[in-house]
Amino acid sequence: MLETLTQCPVCGKDEFKDFLTCQDYTVTQEKFTIVQCTNCGFKFTNPRPDEAHIGAYYQSEDYISHSNTKKGLINRVYHVVRNRALKGKLKLVNQLVGQQPKKLLDIGCGTGFFLNTCKADGWEVIGSEPDPKTRAFAAEQVGIEIQQDIFTDKFRPEQFSVITMWHVLEHVHQLDKTIQRLHELLSDQGTLVIAVPNANAQEAQKFEATWAGYDVPRHLYHFTPETLTPLFEKNGFQVQKHLPMYFDSYYISMLSQKYKTGKNNYPKAVLQGWNSNQWAKKHDNNYSSVIYIIRKA
Numbered sequence: 555m556l557e558t559l560t561q562c563p564v565c566g567k568d569e570f571k572d573f574l575t576c577q578d579y580t581v582t583q584e585k586f587t588i589v590q591c592t593n594c595g596f597k598f599t600n601p602r603p604d605e606a607h608i609g610a611y612y613q614s615e616d617y618i619s620h621s622n623t624k625k626g627l628i629n630r631v632y633h634v635v636r637n638r639a640l641k642g643k644l645k646l647v648n649q650l651v652g653q654q655p656k657k658l659l660d661i662g663c664g665t666g667f668f669l670n671t672c673k674a675d676g677w678e679v680i681g682s683e684p685d686p687k688t689r690a691f692a693a694e695q696v697g698i699e700i701q702q703d704i705f706t707d708k709f710r711p712e713q714f715s716v717i718t719m720w721h722v723l724e725h726v727h728q729l730d731k732t733i734q735r736l737h738e739l740l741s742d743q744g745t746l747v748i749a750v751p752n753a754n755a756q757e758a759q760k761f762e763a764t765w766a767g768y769d770v771p772r773h774l775y776h777f778t779p780e781t782l783t784p785l786f787e788k789n790g791f792q793v794q795k796h797l798p799m800y801f802d803s804y805y806i807s808m809l810s811q812k813y814k815t816g817k818n819n820y821p822k823a824v825l826q827g828w829n830s831n832q833w834a835k836k837h838d839n840n841y842s843s844v845i846y847i848i849r850k851a
């Protein structure tokens with residue numbers, strides 16, 4: 555079932571204009587409309603599958619984040635990059651935690667690789683993951699119980715010094731409720747680390763409807779620094795900065811190229827990814843994906 559939002563999830567106003575019609579290239583090939591709020595500029599998929607029916611849109615063999623196969627060049631590159639990315643993420647959370655206790659919650663932890671990396675570095679870790687199979691896999695990998703969602707009473711207020719959401723917030727139906735729960739669970743000096751695609755990115759402008767960062771209908775929102783910031787501010791946070799995710803521009807360009815032309819063109823994708831990063835450096839860190847560093851106001 556589709557549900558139609560009548561109020562902007564960021565500013566609450568009710569006037570939207572159609573922005574783009576995009577296709578679900580990975581699972582159903584269905585088309586979805588992205589609207590833009592005429593007041594605050596927020597872009598979101600509307601109408602969208604409701605919470606009870608979104609599961610069908612995740613049924614794909616192509617979701618390599620859920621598998622561990624090393625076949626093929628792209629998967630090999632993916633694994634090398636993933637291991638480097640894991641180390642980069644660990645370095646970041648170690649910087650952010652300072653002298654506080656190392657207690658981390660990873661929301662949407664997937665197969666648990668990031669949790670494992672942190673655990674091996676001495677962090678006390680907990681994760682949540684909605685998909686039952688993936689959750690079971692993660693529990694086995696990390697050797698801890700993984701929760702289905704963050705509203706469990708197993709988590710205590712202010713329990714965590716760092717909460718991470720790596721490419722998760724754009725999938726969450728209930729934004730305010732979720733962000734308010736983050737406020738409860740995070741310690742007063744703690745840090746939220748929120749990574750999402752950035753609809754301001756250069757490739758988003760170039761590829762338009764075939765930009766892989768839109769990934770409808772799984773991506774319910776298409777954040778930018780100008781729209782994510784007020785969303786967190788109204789829920790008691792302040793956004794301190796946003797940081798680049800350099801590799802995402804290459805990966806997203808590769809997929810976008812395929813959606814646009816129907817076939818892979820790796821050299822072109824690499825060039826586009828590089829261009830996008832160069833452009834972002836000169837345009838207020840508007841990289842393909844960005845990591846927001848957020849603290850309580």
Ligand SMILES: [Zn+2]
Nearest residue numbers: 562565591594
């Ligand atoms: Zn708005």
